[in-house]
Amino acid sequence: MIPVRCFTCGKVISTAWEEFKERRDAGEDPKEVLDDLGLERYCCRRMLLTHKEVVEDLFPYQ
């Protein structure tokens, strides 16, 4: 799961994840999506840029 907040500054960034993922997978430039989502600081931006979602892979092992 995407962390609830940015590790560094504490801003809630998890709310932006779903839209970011959708638009990035649709081929948009991540930079523009992040700008749109109002994530200004690079600490918050790397939270989304470097996230890999694995919960679905774990579903069989509940």
Next chain:
Amino acid sequence: MEIAFAHLDERTAKFVLSGATPAFANVLRRAMISEVPTLAIEDVRIYDNTSVLFDEILAHRLGLIPLKTDLSCYGPREGCGCGGAGCPVCTATYTLSVEGPRTVYSSDLIPQDPNAAPAEENIPIVELGEDQKVVLEAQAVIGTGKEHAKWQPTVACGYKNYPAIRIDENCDGCGMCIDECPRGVLAADSGSVKVVEGRLESCSLCRLCERACLASGIGNEPAIHIDTEEGRFIFVVESDGSMPVSEIIERALQYVQKRSDDLVEVVNEITGEVAE
């Protein structure tokens, strides 16, 4: 001492504090971060959790959700009339019960007191698959950032010195500093350079312009000098949504005042005793 706001809304504030010592500026910053109390989930009773996250991770994620905090309604549990057992004055209670397949969001946390609802509705807590289930009860209490970061009312909260840029007569207008400045603070001005109107506060004091000027072969001293104004600070404060930024600033200032009044009292007491 003076505070001039450049920007103020519910979530963010930018202001210039002048006539203060660096020590005071730092006291204000620290008071805003770690002395203004907020609500955060502290105890979680888990009745059922068949999600892929452990109970502990689930509880940790719940703790990080910012909750709207009305400090006129809630007080710390320590010293509360209930003796620490938990009552509506010191505790906000939430229930959550969701069955998969779907994602659990912070809006699924049902607060007993609607005024203490999560500040954001779309925080994903856990993704549930087929036949997975989460049922729990959570209790939020008042605390301060000193104890745990989940009780901080601020997210980014800091200050920098107010920049003062001086350009000497011997500037030959080569423009090296303009190209070097990462913040777009400088611009050409008929054979010299000037600070772009309204950009002075964006200067990060990185001094790249000074180095570029030296590299342009002007001599031993650069023609541009970056300095700071004594006693002036640019603050940026952001709230996590638990309360408006203006309230955070106000409460932090009240805290500083109370602490210094207390100190005066204690010092008077001590010196009074010595005199006897």
